[in-house]
Amino acid sequence: MSEMCRRDPRREWIARNRLHPEHASALAALGNIGGGGAASEWLGPSGVLRRNPHGVGFIGPNGVKRIDRSGAQQGGSAPGHGRQAVQQDRRRHVEISDPAFLVAVVPDLTGGRLSGHDKDLLGLARRLADDDPERPGAVLAVVFGEHKEERLGEAGIDRVLHLGAETYAGFAPEARLAALTAVERELAPRHWLLPDSPLGGADLGRRLAQRLGERPVTGVWQIEADVEAPLGWRCTARGAAERLDIRRPLPRVALALAECAEPVDETRHAAEPLSLGAAVPIALSRIEDLGQVAVDPAGVALAEAEFILSAGNGVKDWEGFHHAARVLGATEGASRVAVDDGFMARDRQVGASGTWVTARVYLAVGISGAIQHLQGIQGCDRVVAINLDPGCDMIKRADLAVIGDAAEILAALVAKVEQQRGGQRDAA
Amino acid sequence: MRPEQQGIEMAVLVSVGRHPITGRARRADQDARGLELALCLEGRLPGSRIGLLHAGPRSEESEAALRGYLGMAADAGTGLNTLTLLEQPEGSDAIPALADHLSAAMPQLVITGTRAELGEGSGLLPYALAERLGWPLVNGLAAVEKVENGVATLLQALPRGQRRRLQVRLPAIICVDAAAPAARQSAFGPARRGELEATPGAAELDHELAGWQVAPARKRPKRLKIIRAASARDRFKAAAAKAEGGSGQVLEGVSSEQGAEAIFTLLHEEGVLRS
Numbered sequence: 001m002s003e004m005c006r007r008d009p010r011r012e013w014i015a016r017n018r019l020h021p022e023h024a025s026a027l028a029a030l031g032n033i034g035g036g037g038a039a040s041e042w043l044g045p046s047g048v049l050r051r052n053p054h055g056v057g058f059i060g061p062n063g064v065k066r067i068d069r070s071g072a073q074q075g076g077s078a079p080g081h082g083r084q085a086v087q088q089d090r091r092r093h094v095e096i097s098d099p100a101f102l103v104a105v106v107p108d109l110t111g112g113r114l115s116g117h118d119k120d121l122l123g124l125a126r127r128l129a130d131d132d133p134e135r136p137g138a139v140l141a142v143v144f145g146e147h148k149e150e151r152l153g154e155a156g157i158d159r160v161l162h163l164g165a166e167t168y169a170g171f172a173p174e175a176r177l178a179a180l181t182a183v184e185r186e187l188a189p190r191h192w193l194l195p196d197s198p199l200g201g202a203d204l205g206r207r208l209a210q211r212l213g214e215r216p217v218t219g220v221w222q223i224e225a226d227v228e229a230p231l232g233w234r235c236t237a238r239g240a241a242e243r244l245d246i247r248r249p250l251p252r253v254a255l256a257l258a259e260c261a262e263p264v265d266e267t268r269h270a271a272e273p274l275s276l277g278a279a280v281p282i283a284l285s286r287i288e289d290l291g292q293v294a295v296d297p298a299g300v301a302l303a304e305a306e307f308i309l310s311a312g313n314g315v316k317d318w319e320g321f322h323h324a325a326r327v328l329g330a331t332e333g334a335s336r337v338a339v340d341d342g343f344m345a346r347d348r349q350v351g352a353s354g355t356w357v358t359a360r361v362y363l364a365v366g367i368s369g370a371i372q373h374l375q376g377i378q379g380c381d382r383v384v385a386i387n388l389d390p391g392c393d394m395i396k397r398a399d400l401a402v403i404g405d406a407a408e409i410l411a412a413l414v415a416k417v418e419q420q421r422g423g424q425r426d427a428a
Numbered sequence: 429m430r431p432e433q434q435g436i437e438m439a440v441l442v443s444v445g446r447h448p449i450t451g452r453a454r455r456a457d458q459d460a461r462g463l464e465l466a467l468c469l470e471g472r473l474p475g476s477r478i479g480l481l482h483a484g485p486r487s488e489e490s491e492a493a494l495r496g497y498l499g500m501a502a503d504a505g506t507g508l509n510t511l512t513l514l515e516q517p518e519g520s521d522a523i524p525a526l527a528d529h530l531s532a533a534m535p536q537l538v539i540t541g542t543r544a545e546l547g548e549g550s551g552l553l554p555y556a557l558a559e560r561l562g563w564p565l566v567n568g569l570a571a572v573e574k575v576e577n578g579v580a581t582l583l584q585a586l587p588r589g590q591r592r593r594l595q596v597r598l599p600a601i602i603c604v605d606a607a608a609p610a611a612r613q614s615a616f617g618p619a620r621r622g623e624l625e626a627t628p629g630a631a632e633l634d635h636e637l638a639g640w641q642v643a644p645a646r647k648r649p650k651r652l653k654i655i656r657a658a659s660a661r662d663r664f665k666a667a668a669a670k671a672e673g674g675s676g677q678v679l680e681g682v683s684s685e686q687g688a689e690a691i692f693t694l695l696h697e698e699g700v701l702r703s
Contacts, residue, residue, distance in 0.1 A: 210559035300589035402687035412688035
């Protein structure tokens with residue numbers, strides 16, 4: 001008898017009337033019973049599907065009954081929870097325990113995270129690996145150095161070989177090449193895929209191909225299955241300064257352009273850690289990395305600056321702002337108001353009528369975030385806002401927002417950076 | 429200029445380029461930048477010698493393009509008036525010919541562009557030469573700072589306008605791309621007076637290249653923004669959504685020190701602060 005759902009018409013009436021003093025408690029009580037109202041469909045004792053037309057739908061925010069016919073929302077339960085659960089379940093979890101072959105990918109991991117180019121490349125690797133559903137291959141990612149990426153599995157990686165030694169940091173093509181040669185000897189992947197990005201995969205991939213004695217394909221942007229080709233695939237690659245399309249059988253080593261395939265979004269993979277059996281032989285390096293050179297941040301073009309400190313109408317202490325930019329080593333940007341008022345040069349303007357920036361970190365000081373400005377910073381990874389108004393649009397866009405006086409916070413930040421640098425110098 | 433500095437032997441590999449709009453043969457942009465780098469280095473290291481090297485067929489058009497490089501050395505004064513042309517039939521592989529010539533000539537520094545503007549344009553040639561000769565290779569070069577005691581100090585161009593300093597033991601191969609200083613103009617008179625010294629090079633036909641299908645580049649399809657939504661409401665929300673971070677952290681009512689601390693932590697995590 002306890003399974004029988006008893007309705008309380010009075011409580012339902014209160015739940016529909018949002019002006020009733022007990023409205024909230026009635027809503028809560030109804031929500032607790034049976035996950036939001038009566039079941040709308042069930043199988044009767046004689047095997048006939050029974051429907052309760054009153055059980056369909058939910059009470060909307062205005063106290064009016066709403067029916068969502070898409071099937072996404074049922075009952076009066078909180079909409080957020082239901083939808084999120086559905087989204088998480090939708091991605092299939094895939095585990096390939098006994099792969100028929102390996103597809104090795106060496107992502108760039110610019111700034112420690114998978115770039116869009118890396119994700120496209122992993123999508124391409126999945127296409128190669130999952131071609132035959134009977135005998136699926138596994139995607140092996142060879143990751144050099146420290147990384148901050150937690151979602152390797154969601155990008156389509158089955159196995160991760162993490163080589164985090166000091167020798168691979170910076171520009172160390174010879175050490176990395178030695179490691180990749182060891183991977184080749186031990187695991188013998190069927191395909192090697194690298195991003196054709198300058199200073200990342202483009203350099204390493206060409207070195208690897210020469211070491212393996214393969215003639216690689218560079219600038220791949222399309223692949224298609226072809227039974228006559230030795231590896232079963234045919235590719236289209238750009239040649240002659242982007243003027244030619246070269247179609248040829250896919251070789252073992254391929255360097256692919258961005259958007260060569262769709263990134264993985266329907267499956268989740270295991271990303272199991274893997275390690276090499278034998279130690280990687282230490283290569284004698286003839287190239288020594290002396291580290292990055294301090295570049296005058298004011299000389300860097302705004303469109304390609306990595307770290308931008310941008311000023312808006314809320315900045316009153318301009319001396320302090322310029323000083324902060326110098327100390328932080330940031331390139332200066334400005335909103336339209338600051339430029340129109342003559343505080344900053346026109347070529348520093350960020351936004352729809354200025355420069356579209358692609359900084360990794362964008363620190364907006366006293367910018368409220370007009371839509372034209374927000375368009376200009378669409379390409380930024382992390383946005384930090386300092387503003388007095390907690391309701392402005394920039395705060396909604398920002399990953400970290402601090403409400404307070406811009407001049408004071410900048411001064412405190414400068415003091416903190418200087419103090420840390422002083423401490424390091426003392427220690428060294 | 430210090431007297432103990434000795435000149436070095438440089439070889440600049442040049443190719444025939446193609447003008448992006450008119451399609452005429454010209455000096456290749458990156459190779460011209462490489463020659464510019466060599467000429468600047470020659471000015472700083474007296475007694476250096478530059479050898480210009482090209483492997484390929486000889487025709488009227490390619491000769492005019494190659495003379496463009498000779499015209500750049502008008503005021504150098506050290507007798508850069510010959511270009512060594514390793515003559516090969518059309519469709520041959522340039523790598524064996526160049527490798528043979530370089531291993532015989534033994535220059536200390538080989539300067540090349542990153543990619544050719546004609547043919548396959550895969551950018552593999554410097555890597556193949558480095559592997560054959562066993563020399564170190566540095567790509568994406570912006571400047572050569574100094575050459576001392578058989579060690580060159582170089583500046584490599586990184587994305588976002590950054591630079592990295594490298595030391596490499598000579599002999600080495602360096603590749604320049606668009607980050608290197610722009611090439612000077614080519615003067616017509618010296619270009620006409622310069623000589624092309626043709627020697628027959630190894631003629632190995634590139635059979636693999638001959639088997640590929642080559643067509644003018646097609647425009648790449650634009651990627652569509654795919655919204656996988658279960659309901660019309662989700663689709664509408666996705667289409668009408670404003671760009672928002674969503675999960676941003678807002679610090680309200682904190683002292684300026686605490687705010688600065690939070691920002692500092694984020695900047696430190698992202699690694700944009702350099703000490």
